[in-house]
């Protein structure tokens with residue numbers, strides 16, 4: 001069959017045996033995420049028509065004003081995963097603590113925990129710009145049959161068995177990896193089916209796009225300031241192009257296709273930057289490495305950081321290998 005005619009459902013079945021642990025449980029879990037993605041996609045698409053734009057009035061554990069769609073996406077993902085009785089625990093950017101799934105004893109047999117950023121790029125919601133969802137999946141560390149503990153969630157990114165994102169853009173895509181490359185699926189909204197549209201996605205080795213919130217320039221470390229100046233210098237294939245959507249998923253997705261680097265450094269006003277290690281950096285770093293890209297906190301590999309808390313933040317530099325290596329050189333010089 002032509003690769004591109006494949007639906008996500010068919011792809012999951014065909015690739016089940018290549019999963020590291022092929023009991024079928026991970027396939028079911030990815031199917032549940034596929035379903036939740038369609039539900040959230042439906043909500044995002046009709047956001048302007050019904051009263052689900054704007055702030056919810058609450059502040060989340062990150063200290064951010066929650067948008068109504070943050071809350072809705074969080075509920076839909078958690079509910080879909082709970083209903084399918086497919087995970088033993090969930091952690092979310094929007095929830096203070098992790099959720100133990102223990103409605104009955106059978107659920108304790110499940111092996112996987114899921115960590116989600118239900119809606120990434122909240123600030124774009126009201127202005128009809130792309131947003132996303134990021135997910136990260138681990139096998140639990142504690143014994144099956146017992147309630148999950150914090151240990152199950154605070155695993156280094158290297159332990160991820162799958163990770164991916166959904167981008168609610170001009171078209172809706174689900175992009176994921178189970179550690180065997182990255183594949184992208186585009187939703188045909190007329191029939192509600194994801195088709196394999198971007199098989200084996202790879203970052204170009206280098207690129208000409210840099211993505212950073214330059215409004216914070218004055219607060220950046222000197223190494224990052226120097227790298228930005230390097231990007232802007234007229235020399236060789238530079239100056240580079242600056243593109244920053246303000247939604248990690250969208251910025252990453254574009255850079256993976258076109259070649260580029262995304263940066264959210266530490267600064268004099270945020271000592272660890274802004275991005276969350278467990279819900280944003282680890283899943284995106286796993287995808288990046290699977291697509292021949294690279295992800296670092298400026299000094300070392302993101303995936304090797306041992307997390308110390310659920311909502312931990314880390315500086316993040318991610319994208320085409322040569323560009324990430326270059327910014328690391330600038331940081332090391334300081």
Ligand code: AHG
Nearest residue numbers: 117119120121122123213246247248
């Ligand atoms: P979220 O909407 O899930 O809280 O994440 C927003 C993140 C990330 O997606 C984006 O790249 C970054 O915050 C933008 O931050 P600034 O507005 O500080 O640039």
Ligand code: MN
Nearest residue numbers: 062064093122
């Ligand atoms: Mn947020």
Ligand code: MN
Nearest residue numbers: 117120121280
């Ligand atoms: Mn986010």
Ligand code: MN
Nearest residue numbers: 093117119120
């Ligand atoms: Mn979010």
